[in-house]
Amino acid sequence: xxxxxxxxxxxxxxxxLDFDGPVCSIFAGYPAPLVAAELVxxxxxHDVDLTPxxxxxxxxxxxxxxxxxTGDRGVRRAVEDALRAAERLAAESxxxxxxxxxxxxxxxxxxxxxxxxxxxxxEAVSAYLAAHRLAGHVSPVVGRAYAEPSRMKPHPxxxxxxxxxxxxxxGRCVLVGDSLSDIDGARSAGVRAIxxxxxxxxxxxxxxxxxxxxxxxxxxxxxxxxxxxxx
Numbered sequence: 288x289x290x291x292x293x294x295x296x297x298x299x300x301x302x303x304l305d306f307d308g309p310v311c312s313i314f315a316g317y318p319a320p321l322v323a324a325e326l327v328x329x330x331x332x333h334d335v336d337l338t339p340x341x342x343x344x345x346x347x348x349x350x351x352x353x354x355x356x357t358g359d360r361g362v363r364r365a366v367e368d369a370l371r372a373a374e375r376l377a378a379e380s381x382x383x384x385x386x387x388x389x390x391x392x393x394x395x396x397x398x399x400x401x402x403x404x405x406x407x408x409x410e411a412v413s414a415y416l417a418a419h420r421l422a423g424h425v426s427p428v429v430g431r432a433y434a435e436p437s438r439m440k441p442h443p444x445x446x447x448x449x450x451x452x453x454x455x456x457x458g459r460c461v462l463v464g465d466s467l468s469d470i471d472g473a474r475s476a477g478v479r480a481i482x483x484x485x486x487x488x489x490x491x492x493x494x495x496x497x498x499x500x501x502x503x504x505x506x507x508x509x510x511x512x513x514x515x516x517x518x
Contacts, residue, residue, distance in 0.1 A: 292500045293511050295479060301453050301460045302394045303446065304425075306405035306412050308465030309483050309505060310387045313407060313415070316380025320345040322373045329369045330354065333362045347373065348406055348439070355436040367434040374411035381415055384485075386505035388421065390463075393512035395424045402449045404429045404462065406439040427452040441468040443476035450478065461499070463508065465489070470496040481508070 296302075307313045314322065323345050330337060330350075335357060344350050347370055354366045394401050401424055405412050409430030416422040429449045432438040440446065450457050457477035462469055465483040473480035474497050482493030482501040493501045502508060 292481070292502070292507065293514070295461060295481070295499055296397075296399075296508070296511055296515065299399070299459050299461045299479060300455050301400040301402060301450075302390070303402045303404050303449055303460055303462040303478065304387075304391070305440075305462070305464035305466070305469050305483075306403050306407050306415075308485060309384060309390070309463045310403065311381040311383050311415060313374065313377050313381045313411065314347075315382035317373065317377040319347055322347040322370070322377070323350050325373065326350040326354075326366050326369055329366050330362065333359075333365060335359075335362060348436075352436040352439065360434065363434040363436070371408045371410065374408050375414060378411040378415040378418070383419065384505055386509045388419065389509040390505050390512065391421055391424050393509050393516065397512050397515040398517075399512075400453050400455075401425050402427050402429065402453060404440070404445050404449045406431050406445075406468070439468070440464075440466075441471035441475065443472050446472050446476040446478055450476065463505075467492060467496055470498050 304310055326347055327342055341353055351366055351370055354363050391401050403412050403425055409428050412428050416425055427449055429445045438444050450460050461479035462473040463481045463483055465485050470480045470482055470493055480498045482498035484490040484501055484503050490501050
């Protein structure tokens with residue numbers, strides 16, 4: 288594993304990180320099911336007919352994604368605004384992922400660019416990075432498009448937006464993500480992919496989806512990056 292990972296990281300010029308998972312748990316202090324329930328209430332206020340599974344959906348990003356199917360831009364904007372406000376608040380109590388900070392710092396010290404590509408809002412990501420003194424290490428920060436959930440990962444657009452901002456070829460970038468949407472989006476964008484299996488059942492799914500490397504700790508990446516730093 289470490290040999291393959293070392294070869295991969297030695298062949299790229301930039302590390303793209305998903306946010307919620309590889310960097311932190313954004314909803315650690317403001318639980319995702321609570322946020323999702325608040326978004327469902329917004330849908331009720333706009334007289335949206337709710338299926339039982341949507342009414343009980345625990346993932347706020349999935350509520351937003353499914354809101355896109357309503358075809359009503361006003362409803363999408365209302366849910367988007369509510370989610371952005373919740374994410375900004377959640378960022379204040381987000382729990383750092385073990386070794387997430389070390390990966391960012393070690394990558395920069397090894398001469399690699401670091402970007403964040405997230406389905407969360409860029410404002411929430413930037414607020415977290417600033418609060419944890421990481422903003423100076425990460426650029427660009429690409430969050431989800433406003434009220435356009437169909438353009439979230441696995442759509443390749445946000446990943447390619449980061450690649451263009453870095454001025455690199457897609458094959459010179461690697462995305463670290465903890466969901467299939469990250470792996471699928473990376474493959475669609477022509478970017479290498481590292482699957483962060485923060486829960487054991489994810490590992491096989493990431494391999495099946497075509498991840499170049501699968502890890503179960505961000506510390507694995509940090510260790511390799513530290514070894515890559517110039518003496």
